[in-house]
Amino acid sequence: MTLPCDPPRGGAAARDTGTAPPPSPRAPGGAAGPGRPRRALWLAAALVTVLLVLALVSAGVGAYRIPTADVLASVQHRLGLGGAPLDRVGESVLWNVRLPRVVLAVLVGASLGCAGALMQGVFGNPLAEPGVIGISAGSAVGAVAAIGLGLGFLGNWTVTACAFVAGLFTVGAVYLLSRNGGRTEVVTLILTGIAVNAFAGALIGLFVFFADSGQVNQITFWQLGSLAQATWPKVLAVLPCALAGLIAAPLYARRLDLLALGERPARHLGIDVERLRLALILVVALLTAAAVAVAGVITFVGLLVPHLLRMANGPGHRFLVPGSALAGAVVLAGGDLAARTVAAPAELPLGVLTALIGSPFFFWLLRRTRRRQGGWA
Known part of the structure; x- marks a missing residue:
C-alpha cells in the first residue's frame, strides 16, 4: 500500500533497485493510451485551422466589407x-484597423489562456485563473488611478504603462505577504489574493467616486x-511580454506534471x-499584466480554455500549456468578432461578452465537480 506522502514508484525506490517499473497509465501527464498523442495533434491542427479562418473572416467583416480573396491578395x-x-x-x-485588432x-487570448493553464497547474485546481492572485485587479487599479488622477x-x-506596472507590483505584494518561514502555501496565496482583490476593488471605487463624468466613462469602458x-x-507593446x-511556459510542463502528484512527491523527485x-507566478504575471494593460479586464478565458482542453485530451501539461495558448487565441478572436457583429453597428464590450458566456459555464463546472466528488466535504 502506498501512502499519499510516499514518493511514487519509479522514484527513489526504483533507483535503489536499479530498475524502474513502467509508468502508470493514470499518472499525471502520462499517456493514457496510444491514441493520446494523435488526439493532441488533431486538436492542435483543428485549433490552428479555426484560428486562421477566424482571422480571415475578422479581417474582412465590418462596416467596410472586404472579400476574403482580396484580404489574401493584399x-x-x-x-x-x-x-x-x-x-x-x-x-x-x-492594415490600420482590422489586422492590428486581429x-x-x-x-491577448494566447496570454490569458496560457496563464490560466499555469495557474491551474500551480494551484492544482481546475477552477483557478490568473485573477486569483490579484493580477487583473492590480492592473485595473493602475489604469483607474492614471485616468482618475489625470x-x-x-x-x-x-494608462497602459500604469496598468502593467501595477499588475506586476500587486503580484509581488501577494507573494511576499503570503511567505512564511521562507515558503509559500497555496491556501495562503489564495487567501492573500482574495484580500488584495477586495482592497483593489475598494481603491477602484474610491477613484470612481472622486472622478468627473468624463473620467468615469473612460474608467467604465476600460x-x-x-x-x-x-x-x-x-x-x-504586448508582443515582447x-x-x-x-x-x-512550455519549459515547465514536465515539472508541472510532477507537481500534480503533490508537493511532497514532487520534492522527492527533485523538484524545487x-x-x-x-517562476510560474512571474510568468503568469508577465502574461496577464501585459494582456490586461492593453485590453482591459477580460474574464473567464483563463478559466474556461484550460479546463476544456483538459476534458478533451487529459491533464498532461506538455499539450495543455501550448494548447491553452492556441485555444485562448481562438476564443478571443472569435469573441472579438462576435462583439463587433452581434449588435452592429454598435459594439459589445469584449469583457462583458466573455463574462456572459463564461459565467454559466463556471456554474456548470462547479456543479459537475461537486457531483463527481460527491460533495465538497
Missing part, C-alpha cells in the same frame, strides 16, 4: 508573394474590456517546489 502583396493591393481606403481599413486578439507623463501610453483601440504600437511568457512556484 497580404500576399505586402509579403512580396504576388497578389495585388486594395484601393486606398481598403488598404487603410485592413493580431492583438490573438496575443496622469499623462507618457502620453497615450500612460474595465469592461475591449480591443476597439487596437493599433500596431499596442501590438508591439507575450512572446517571453509563451516561450518560457518553491522556486518552481515563484
Whole structure:
C-alpha cells in the first residue's frame, strides 16, 4: 500500500533497485493510451485551422466589407508573394484597423489562456485563473488611478504603462505577504489574493467616486474590456511580454506534471517546489499584466480554455500549456468578432461578452465537480 506522502514508484525506490517499473497509465501527464498523442495533434491542427479562418473572416467583416480573396491578395502583396493591393481606403481599413485588432486578439487570448493553464497547474485546481492572485485587479487599479488622477507623463501610453506596472507590483505584494518561514502555501496565496482583490476593488471605487463624468466613462469602458483601440504600437507593446511568457511556459510542463502528484512527491523527485512556484507566478504575471494593460479586464478565458482542453485530451501539461495558448487565441478572436457583429453597428464590450458566456459555464463546472466528488466535504 502506498501512502499519499510516499514518493511514487519509479522514484527513489526504483533507483535503489536499479530498475524502474513502467509508468502508470493514470499518472499525471502520462499517456493514457496510444491514441493520446494523435488526439493532441488533431486538436492542435483543428485549433490552428479555426484560428486562421477566424482571422480571415475578422479581417474582412465590418462596416467596410472586404472579400476574403482580396484580404489574401493584399497580404500576399505586402509579403512580396504576388497578389495585388486594395484601393486606398481598403488598404487603410485592413492594415490600420482590422489586422492590428486581429493580431492583438490573438496575443491577448494566447496570454490569458496560457496563464490560466499555469495557474491551474500551480494551484492544482481546475477552477483557478490568473485573477486569483490579484493580477487583473492590480492592473485595473493602475489604469483607474492614471485616468482618475489625470496622469499623462507618457502620453497615450500612460494608462497602459500604469496598468502593467501595477499588475506586476500587486503580484509581488501577494507573494511576499503570503511567505512564511521562507515558503509559500497555496491556501495562503489564495487567501492573500482574495484580500488584495477586495482592497483593489475598494481603491477602484474610491477613484470612481472622486472622478468627473468624463473620467468615469473612460474608467467604465476600460474595465469592461475591449480591443476597439487596437493599433500596431499596442501590438508591439504586448508582443515582447507575450512572446517571453509563451516561450518560457512550455519549459515547465514536465515539472508541472510532477507537481500534480503533490508537493511532497514532487520534492522527492527533485523538484524545487518553491522556486518552481515563484517562476510560474512571474510568468503568469508577465502574461496577464501585459494582456490586461492593453485590453482591459477580460474574464473567464483563463478559466474556461484550460479546463476544456483538459476534458478533451487529459491533464498532461506538455499539450495543455501550448494548447491553452492556441485555444485562448481562438476564443478571443472569435469573441472579438462576435462583439463587433452581434449588435452592429454598435459594439459589445469584449469583457462583458466573455463574462456572459463564461459565467454559466463556471456554474456548470462547479456543479459537475461537486457531483463527481460527491460533495465538497
